[in-house]
Amino acid sequence: MATYTHPEVLVETDWVAAHMHDPQVRLLESNEDILLYDIGHIPTALKIDWVEDLNDPVIRDYLDAERFAGLMSRKAITPQTTVVLYGDKNNWWATYAFWVLKLFGHQDVRIMNGGRTKWIAEKRELSRVVASFDPTEYPVPTRDDTAIRAFRDQVFQHIRHEGVALVDVRSPQEYTGERTHMPEYPQEGTLRGGHIPTAVNIPWSMAVAEDGTFKSADELAALYSAQGITPDKDVITYCRIGERSSHTWFLLTYLLGYPRVRNYDGSWTEWGNGVGLPISKPYQR
Structure with missing residues (x-):
């Protein structure tokens, strides 16, 4: 059986369970139903609201570079942080957030295979506590719409x-x-x-x-x-x-x-x- 070309971008639930307290890893939950995070999420995971966090408030476009840097800072992410995304709908919105992070060139972004559904099916730990982390200094990047975005x-x-x-x-x-x-x-x-x-x-x-x-x-x-x-x-x-x-x-x-x-x-x-x-x-x- 062939393997994925870049298997490193997928992490399994076991990996997440072992690394969720790693200070070099930041878990982000991105759902279509933005209320799901509040009723239980992976401990240490922070919420990404695909409307409020990733989109421009006026024009139909994504946030600009300055707002992206501010978002990463509030989520305690540095350019060296391993960002792991997961969510509902078999990771629809997790891959959407992954794509946006790649527009801004964040290097180490991964998807938790199976998303929120698999984590819950395995009866793994959930929390309603919103983890608190000190803000970081995230430099303002350059957004590149040429390589992975079509108009x-x-x-x-x-x-x-x-x-x-x-x-x-x-x-x-x-x-x-x-x-x-x-x-x-x-x-x-x-x-x-x-x-x-x-x-x-x-x-x-x-x-x-x-x-x-x-x-x-x-x-x-x-x-x-x-x-x-x-x-x-x-x-x-x-x-x-x-x-x-x-x-x-x-x-x-x-x-x-x-x-x-x-x-x-x-x-x-x-x-x-x-x-x-x-x-x-x-x-x-």
């Missing part, structure tokens, strides 16, 4: 070229346009259903096992190569707002070692509402 106009050009690939990680019903509105996510509404032309549909959930851990390298390689998503291509992933697609971006980049993968965080809420943008919609009522 709308880049996607528009991307679909016109050969040797590229576009992965829609949403559900098949979203991909075909059968499901346009998401009542559970009113902030993600779009006027049009369907998918970006040339995109193949590989739902993010196909990459995880029943316990929430990532499938094996062999299984993942077979899953993506079967749909033409191969390492020789320039790959862009997308979903509705960029969180599910960060999960696929993470596994393609780090577990399978694809060298050119970007996450289109504008995703369908931008594309499906954009004036004049082409849409494929195989589903018709």
